[in-house]
Amino acid sequence: MSRQKRRKNQQRAASAAAAVAARAASANNPFAAQADALRALLDTTDTVDAESAPSLPSRTDAARGQGASTPGAAEHRSAPLDDEAAFAAAMGADIAPIAPRAARAPRKRPPRAAPPPPDTTHEDAALARQQAAMAMIFDAVERPCWPPAGTDEGVDALLRGSVGPDKSVDLHGMRVDQALARLRAALGEAPQRRWRCLRVIHGQGHHSDGDPVLRRAVREALQRQTGVVRAWCETMQSEGGAGATLVLLNGPAGRRRS
16 A cells, blocks of 8 residues: 555544544543544554655566575575485484385296196007907918808808817827827717817927828818818917817807807
8 A cells, every 4th residue: 555545544534533532522422532542643653654664665676676586595496405305304314214125036836747647548458459359350361261261150250269169179199090080089979068169189290291291181081071060260379379270060159258
C-alpha cells in the first residue's frame, strides 16, 4: 500500500474516532474517555509513520537487485550435494548404509539318472523260439526221410518233431544180419505193445568204408515193410542226428509229444 493511501486511511479513522468521541461526550457516554485516548493514539501513529517509514525501492531497483546474489548463496548453488551425501548428512553419523547383497550363485541341478534299460525278456524269448523253429525247419528239409516230405502227413509229423517214440531199439555194434533180425522182432512186437513210433539206433557208421552199411541196410528194410511201416526219417541233431531213425508205424499217428 502506498504512503498516500495509508495517510488517507488514518485520516478517515481519526475523523471517525472524533465523531464517536463527540457523540459520547454529548450523550454522557461512560466510554468518552476511551474514545479520546483512541483519537490521540491515531494522531501519534500517523506522525511516527510519516517520519520513520523507509522509502520503498522502485520497481527498477528491484529488477536490478535480482541479478546480484550473496556470496554464500552463490557458493551453495555452485556445489550442490548429491543424494547419498545429503541423505547421510540428514540421517547422522550413527546410521550405517546397508551393505549390498551378494550375488546369488546359480543353482546347479543334479544330473538326471540314466533311464533303465528296456526289458527285452519277452522279445528275447520270442526270438529264441523263432530261431529254434527256423532251425527245425532247415533241419527237417535236410534230413533224409521216406516217403518224401509233403507227400504224407505221417512223415511230415515226424519231420516236425510232433510225434515222439514209444520204444528205442538199439542196434549199434551188431552185424547186419543180427541187426535186421532184432528190427523184425521189434516190428512184430509193436502191435501187441501198442507202439506207434520207434527210434532205431544204428550208429553213424564211422567204422564203415564209404556209406554206413548198417544204416543203409536198416532203412532199406524199413521201406520193404510196407504193411507195418508207414514212414521213417532221420532224427534231429539233438536226438542223435544221422545215428538214429524214427519209424512211424501204421495205425494212429503215434504218441503225441507232451
